[in-house]
Amino acid sequence: MNSVKSSKKRACHWIKRQTARLGEGSIRYSIFIYFTITALVAIIIIGFSLYTRFSDQLTDEVQKENQILMNQVSRSVDSYLRGMMKLSDAIYYSVVKNTDISEPSIGSQMKLLYDSNVDSLENIALFSREGELLKAVPAARLKTDLDVTQEEWFQETLKKTENLHFSLPHVQYIFDNAEGQYHWVISVSRAVEITQGAYVSQGVLLLDIRYSSLEQLLNSVALGNAGYIYLIGDDGKLIYHPKNQLIDSGRVQENHRETVNWRDGIHEEIFQGEKRFVTVKTVGYTGWKLVGITPAKGISFSGVKTRLFIVFVILLILFLLVLINYYISSRITNPIHELENSVGELEDGNLEAEISIKGSYEIQHLGRSITSMAQQIQVLMKDIVAEHESKRKSEFDTLQSQINPHFLYNTLDIIVWMIENEQKSEAVKVVTALARFFRISLSRGKSIIRVSDELEHVRNYLMIQHMRFKNKFTYQIQADDDVLEMASLKLMLQPLVENAIYHGMEFMDGDGEILIRASKKGDELLFSIEDNGLGMCPEQVERLLTDTSHVPSSRGSGIGVRNVNERIRLYFGEDYGLEIDSEPDEGTRIYIHLPVVFYDELTAEEMKKRGGGKKGDES
Amino acid sequence: MKKCCILLINVMPAAVYGQTAAMLQKWRMDVEVKRIMGWGVFIAVIGLLAGSFILMQGKKSQKDPEKTSIRIGIFLYRGDDTFISTIRLALEEQAKQYEQETGIKVVLNIEDAKENQNTQNSQVERMISLGYDALCVNAVDRSMAAGIIEAARAADVPVVFFNREPVEEDMHLWEQVYYVGADAKESAVLQGKIVVDAYKKDPLSIDINGDGKVNYVLLEGESSHQDSLIRTEWSVQTIKDGKVPLEKLTGGIANWERSQASALTQQWLEEFPGEIELIISNNDDMALGAADAIERMGITEKINIVGIDGTPQGVQGLEKGKLLGTVQSDRTEYAHAIFTIAASLACGENPGESLDFVDEKYYWSSQKELLRE
Amino acid sequence: MNPKNKLFIGGFCIVLIFLYLLSSTNLILHDKKTEILPISVIVEETSDEDYEKLRKGMDRAAEEFHVDLNFITLYQSHDQEQQLQLISREMSDGARAVILSPAKPEEAGIGLEEMVLNSPLVILGHILPASQVMAGVSIDYQEAGRLLGKAARENPKELPVYLLTEGLDYGYAREIYDGIRHELAADAKAYNTILCTINSPEDCRSLIENTVYPQKQESVLIALDKNSLEMAAKVMEDSTVYQENIRALYGIGDTTRLLNFLDKGIIRGLVAHNRFDEGYLSIEKAVAVITGGYSEREELIMESYYITREELRNPIYEKMLYPID
Secondary structure (H helix, E strand, C coil): CHHHHHHHHHHHHHHHHHHHHHHHCCHHHHHHHHHHHHHHHHHHHHHHHHHHHHHHHHHHHHHHHHHHHHHHHHHHHHHHHHHHHHHHHHHHHHHHCCCECCCHHHHHHHHHHHHHCCCCEEEEEEEECCCCEEEEECCCCECCCCCHHHCHHHHHHHHCCCCEEECCCEECCCECCCCCCCCEEEEEEEEEEEEECCEEEEEEEEEEEEHHHHHHHHHCCCECCCEEEEEECCCCCEEECCCHHHHHCCCCCCCHHHHCCCCCEEEEEEECCEEEEEEEEECCCCCCEEEEEEEHHHHCCCCHHHHHHHHHHHHHHHHHHHHHHHHHHHHHHHHHHHHHHHHHHHHCCCCCCCCCCCCCHHHHHHHHHHHHHHHHHHHHHHHHHHHHHHHHHHHHHHHHHHCCHHHHHHHHHHHHHHHHCCCHHHHHHHHHHHHHHHHHHHHHHCCEEEHHHHHHHHHHHHHHHHHHCCCCEEEEEEECHHHCCEEEECCCHHHHHHHHHHHHHCCCCCCEEEEEEEEEECCEEEEEEEECCCCCCHHHHHHHHHCCCCCCCCCCCCCCHHHHHHHHHHHHCCCCEEEEEEECCCEEEEEEEEECCEHHHHHHHHHHHHCCCCHHHCC | CHHHHHHHHHHHHHHHHHHHHHHHHHHCCCHHHHHHHHHHHHHHHHHHHHHHHHHHHHHHCCCCCCCCEEEEEEEECCCCCHHHHHHHHHHHHHHHHHHHHHCCEEEEEEEECCCCHHHHHHHHHHHHHCCCCEEEECCCCHHHHHHHHHHHHHCCCCEEEECCCCCHHHHCCCCCEEEEEECHHHHHHHHHHHHHHHHHHCHHHHCCCCCCCEEEEEEECCCCCHHHHHHHHHHHHHHHHCCCCEEEEEEEECCCCHHHHHHHHHHHHHHCCCCCCEEEECCHHHHHHHHHHHHHCCCCCCCEEECCECCHHHHHHHHCCCCCEEEEECHHHHHHHHHHHHHHHHCCCCHHHCCCCECCCEEEECEEEEECC | CCHHHHHHHHHHHHHHHHHHHHHHCCCCCCCCCCCCEEEEEECCCCCCHHHHHHHHHHHHHHHHHCEEEEEECCCCCCCHHHHHHHHHHHHHCCCCEEEECCCCHHHHHHHHHHCCCCCCEEECCCCCCCCCEEEEEEECHHHHHHHHHHHHCCCCCCCCEEEEECCCCCCCHHHHHHHHHHHHCCCCCCCCEEEEECCCHHHHHHHHHHHHCCCCCCEEEEECCHHHHHHHHHHHHHCHHHHHHEEEEEEECCCHHHHHHHHHCCCCEEEEECHHHHHHHHHHHHHHHHHHCCCCCEEEEECEEEEECHHHHCHHHHHHHCCCC
């Protein structure tokens, strides 16, 4: 039980696997297989149903035909027997009855009737009750010392005087015969009244029918290919059978003893291992039965050749289907293949690859889509490249500006001057500030630093500039505690301060004030750089933010205000950036809006962004 | 087998061609090469077809020029008709003689129709289908000969009828139809002559009771046999012409059969006791049957019986004194005629070269009277 | 398309063509074309008159098995040499099998061994040792003889029993002779049996006459073959004197003429067997050997029956004695 279950399971599993594999295989193969299987199943179903239908119909037809044939034969036998009976009647009623036996006309009339039936009749004879042969046509003599009254048919006839008595076939015995021949006859006898003068006595009228005439009637009947007909008496004894002689000697078997008990109609039986149909029809009056045998083999549709033919047709159709299949699936799948190939090329990196646009409109659509996608990719890639380029550029700029040579030279000059002038402590301060300034400028290549560092950076810058521009201005840096750990863009404050110094403080004589504030405002991180310098008119403000032709200035990092703004927006989005508030002669206030992000959080993302290709920039 | 090979070979190129074409298609080969290959295959196919055709034709036209054996079918209307069975024995002998003389093997197949024309028809058909070269037919029903002639003609198998003559129209349906028989009129005249001669020699030998009348009864053969009527008519006529005072008591049809004649004669002997002086019988068998009846009834008065045929039994009866005389046809000549016609036709020769025919198809064998010695 | 596919399609095409030829044409599987088999039958007499029953059986079998039957008679009766010549002739003429009723079985056996035969032989009689003889269809001849002997024992022992034959060498007369002798010698006092060879009807007549003249001696006659039986019956028919003097005539043979003699009382009893079956079986066997390669050598022995006048109309024997066509 278990083994059955497990093998069933395995079978199911296998089928599932195969069907899954089918779906995953190439389209052409799938179409092919599905198509073929469908067609095959269809053919088999159609073929099978047609075959069985036709086969059944054929069987029915043949049976009907056989039935009709049987009926015909039955009618022939019937009419044959009736003919004999009528003949007997005719002889009796028209010739013998009420005619004196001594009249010569009896002889000639009997002869007339004999002549017209000579093919079926062997003899006509009239006997007296005592067995005396009164008349015989053709002329015949009884065998010497033969007592007709001892003959069975004679006795039977006189027993049942109202009936016509049919005997079984036998060799004619009672007449004196020519030496070398014997005749098989069927004796038809009846009791008659013979008139002799004034007396009426009983007698027997005998008609010996030629067995060969009955034989010929049934001989030529063939039921289909191997079928035949036979005739049995009401006691089951064979009257006619195509193999009469062989059955008698036991060489051939026939089950006529059973069929005699069957009712009229068609029966099915198995005889000697073979199925056959038996049709029984009773012939009137005598009670004889006509039995028709049709072997089932003869009816069936299929011999070896027919079966082979069916196989041939199935295989041929299969073959044609395969070819058609192949053709169709090619038509469908070839464009897909080419598309696939093209995509393969795309995958390999050849963006210029030509995508084939062929096949059904879906495939064409796909092709076109892929083409435009490839083009889009190309464009996007160009954009990315451009972006990367510009990023690189600005990074590069930033990088460069991080190490502004002019500022360095100038500051170094101041340091040399200080050293030469024995202002060692100032020199130390400047050098330290410069170091710190550059350190934070570089910040190991990071763009995002802590607010505290950024403030430190601008502080150092201011200190240096304060040294240089000897008390031209004062400065103040204020920061809330809670913003110190937040993230800020590097080199953001310094350029603005630079701007404030060189454009705002230039012409101030010691009254200049720069105030830098950093605080959290709402959900923003707000920096402000205030100066009480010259201020700018709105056009100047405008120009400040959009000045693309930027000249690396010797005064600071060289990064323009615009650059700062751009960088802010690049890193933090469009929502953030610079806000410039300026009044000529009053002063300028630049606000920097940044999101509130803590440095630690942003670092992780930065790491990701920078992970790609800029390792070399780390210092 | 040859046919099979040829056909297979013819089918293969077609298949190969189809395949090649398909493959070429797929290979997208040069159109030129494709065309050349196509033509090549086409010519090969035609060539093979033509070749096989010629071979077949050659086979068909090969008909045997020299016959080494001939097959002849003999169809009797009733095997135990005494006359017919003597002809049959004579035919067998003729066949053996022919075989020994010419070295050509003769296959004889003798069938008995038992007085049934249908049986005879199927026997004839069977022999035709087995390819027999000639048929000798003793037709059951002479009016139905046309069927046999037509069947034989369709198969080009010549037919010799004997003893039972088909009607003239049927005989002329085809040239390869012949008839061998004994001239009925001649037989009858000879039979009559026997009586006339005997009467002339000694009238009392014929007119037994000396009352100046010769009472006779007549035993006739089958009413459908062409000879019966002629024999009856001419026999009686001849006797009458010979100035013998004939008077008919009665007559009857005994269908050539001894037993029937015996029964009839017995009836007549009972009907006309002592009156019958002469029994004229259309053939020997019936004559012997009459003799049987006389013997059985123990009649001692002389009754003259004459028959026709001269069968061995008849001759024996003649010698024993049962018959007055008979007319014997030369059976050897009879059989020889039948056989020669059949054998010549089977070998494709013209029988008219060796035999004399009347109207190109009738042969009448000679007859002679036979009297008790 | 890769070569594997091409190969596959090519192969498939061939299979298709093959199937087509197989199923729709007659090239490979022949539609039972009925082949007609020529078979020759060689008997021991000059005429086939007495072989009517045998022929009926053979004709029936010929129809059923599609046989072209060639029934051959001899120039002279009992000519064994001619039989052997005919066998060669028929076989070289294309007979697929030959059925032989040997005139002198011993001679035939020796003769056949020396011949080179290319077709099978069926013997109507005992199977002969030659390798090409595939079957024999016979009766137990000794048994037949015994049946006759037994029948003869109903007569008193004093009557001499004349055993008539055309020749003990002919057919199986010798075996029948042995059978009769065996039966008649079974008692303490044996019957007086006298063997007479009769070559012609005159011989027969003179023999029978001798039983009447000069001394009237009632006798019993047993014929060992059908020809002598017929001769004896004919002689007896002619004369009531003979009929009275011969107590009983027995013999082996079952032609219709002999049956008529039996009916008339001239023959007391005869031994018969089913000749229709004999003919049928011999053809059936020959066809089986030709077509089937079923090559079991066998002797089919048929039953013989002793038939008297009463038995003539017995339905059991009726079809055997008087076969229907």
